[in-house]
Amino acid sequence: MTPPRTQSTTTDVAIVGAGLVGCLLACFLSRRGLSVTLYERRSDPRAADAERGRSINLAISARGIDALDRIGLRDQVMAEALPMRGRRIHDIAGQTVFTPYSHDGTRAIESISRSALNETLLSAALESPLVTAVFEHRLLRVGLEDGTLEFETPDGISTINAGVVIGADGAYSAVRARLLATPGFDYRQDYLGAQYKELTIPARDDDFAIDPEALHIWPRGGSMMIALPNPDHSFTCTLFWPHTGPGSFDEIDSGEKALAYFTANYPDAVPLMPHLIDEFDENPVGNLVTVRCARWSVNGVVGLIGDAAHAITPFFGQGANCGFEDVVELDRCLDETDGDWARAFPLYEQRRVANANAIADMALENFVEMSTRSASKVFQAQKDVEHTLERMLPEHYVSRYELVSFSTVPYAEVVRRTTVPSQARSVATGVASRVSDSLTSLIGRKGDSA
């Protein structure tokens, strides 16, 4: 065993975590003339295989695209993206219904590979001579007063003196764990009763096996599978199942049992998933946590960003989008304070905390909508009504989904606009409700044949 070697270096900004948000932040900060070092616990993603069981693809929409646009990466990233223009709901009989995301059917959220996006952002960051990235660095200590850092590395302990430390180290952030002991650091973490596991629908005859222009949902009432397309014509499926009880990961704990469960509950997916048994046995079960911190910085020296500050559930496709918006806002706050972190951090947290809490709530609510309500004919009829109203009253009626996914209206304002009805909105909602009632009774009379 080699004796531990102690290194000591200096950087303007230490970003802990070289994931999506950390790399994007490095791009923005180096443009300000700051020296930035990215410290990543894992090995270099450009050398190693992508880690198993973390989300393989994700949906990027207006907020994420806006951030990429600001550093000139929009076109490069979008070239590899696959637009999903709506939801395709798979019922238990294998019938599908498509519900567009926008009233004109043109707007799309974009399915992209997490690892490809990460590598694009890391490479973009490293194009600046001001940015360095080091890997296999596990955070041991953070000095909250002076920005000192200690990492465990394959070569021993590494000590860093940073002007500013930013934790971009995800939902289980080690930087945040250190901030938890700070007086006044109000905090909560709440696990969802559902867990997740990823599976694959491979390409068939070099083409997509199912409609590639949709986010597919198999809603089964508090439980569901979704699928997003990949550039190699496969789909990554994610099961969201309860932890315990009927149809849970506790109950269905082997590939064989999963096959039987799929045959009964997702029958149309079974022929699409030839590796179901092996993948189910091999892939890990992941947890879904919502994290809320009342403060995102301490002493003007240590800050948090992205999932480290506000892990949310994935049901609105906003995890990365929200983190990217954090980066844009932090950069804006630095602009407004002439780069004074002691003033920029408080401004940033003041502007972002309520928005992060708002999307956290909306994402939790959307789990119910996706897994339960999206299956109902009434829900589909209501979406039709919403889109009709959006066409008829564009100034007065914009759905929550449109505002979250296709605008950069602050999340907290989205909640306000779509919760507390303005006068115009109450009229529209009244119309929607009456139309929806008529549709419901109409569908009711038609029975289940639609």
Added chain:
Amino acid sequence: MTPPRTQSTTTDVAIVGAGLVGCLLACFLSRRGLSVTLYERRSDPRAADAERGRSINLAISARGIDALDRIGLRDQVMAEALPMRGRRIHDIAGQTVFTPYSHDGTRAIESISRSALNETLLSAALESPLVTAVFEHRLLRVGLEDGTLEFETPDGISTINAGVVIGADGAYSAVRARLLATPGFDYRQDYLGAQYKELTIPARDDDFAIDPEALHIWPRGGSMMIALPNPDHSFTCTLFWPHTGPGSFDEIDSGEKALAYFTANYPDAVPLMPHLIDEFDENPVGNLVTVRCARWSVNGVVGLIGDAAHAITPFFGQGANCGFEDVVELDRCLDETDGDWARAFPLYEQRRVANANAIADMALENFVEMSTRSASKVFQAQKDVEHTLERMLPEHYVSRYELVSFSTVPYAEVVRRTTVPSQARSVATGVASRVSDSLTSLIGRKGDSA
């Protein structure tokens, strides 16, 4: 510098933290024939001066006394305790009013020295040959699967193999910090807007300077000072002031400013506090945090107890009492499961979590009662009515304060009984309300001269 030495030892139960609850737990567990080691971060309290600025005395009541009784320590501890039979409210003019805690004026909560109680419990634990205590051990790692522990000590790293690990390491528990990363570990911490600082009213002519049979309160509307008697005839005073704003620790940040503030707001206390300026300058400002964990154990191997599981604010005098009740319950669960920790821990958390949340809520509510409502004549009249009803209808009407302080009724049941009125209780409350209205109008007519 001496090269680090690695020690490795084995114990049935490792208790992290040799405070009140850790030491009491060691007493209970050693009686079960388990070998127990207490690991304390601080130095041996029997050798060093008591730590400054932590609460110097505390109130022990029925629940704490019950626990002490079970291991034969009741008489020894109570011999040093000072009974406080009610609140003595100091108004801004220096007038005082006494409100007894129970309808017959005989029941008392007991003021005792935290350090003396800690030493009593530590000595009692160490009387068993099965108990060991080691100091200056700072926890570095906990193995959640196998109960391994790593401590930093003055002699290097110490590695322990424990059958079971219990974190009794207080509101800022290092064991809990490790559990936070466990899937499903729902958690929240909330800091109170108020902070605290301790001061002293020394003995005068070898006697108490003010009534020793009361808990003294100077309520000032969202802000207050309290004082509890000590065996040396002094009182320990605690200021509970806001963090920021008028009358806050931010504003009044020196002994000189404090003297001016006291002269205006606690005028009767000023002549009793000759060391006010120096003590205010020297003593630290402490924070008040409420901690809630949905789980108190993991894998049947690592558990939490006392403040580590449920830090609460001190406004019901129940911090130690609640922790002692945890110990009694955990011991009971071990009885019921034949000492099988894997079954005892889940039973223990199932029985205790709701009760800890209930006393956390009641303690927060009591801050409002103590600092604001206790000053009003209406409040004092209502207490009189409550006590009258308790005398008249003992089966039907028992106040929340009595149930918390003078019974071992589970806290969650106290909340139920004193929140959701039973039929009998609504009658009593109706009477109370009418009597109280009459008193209020009577007092109103009498003006402020009472």
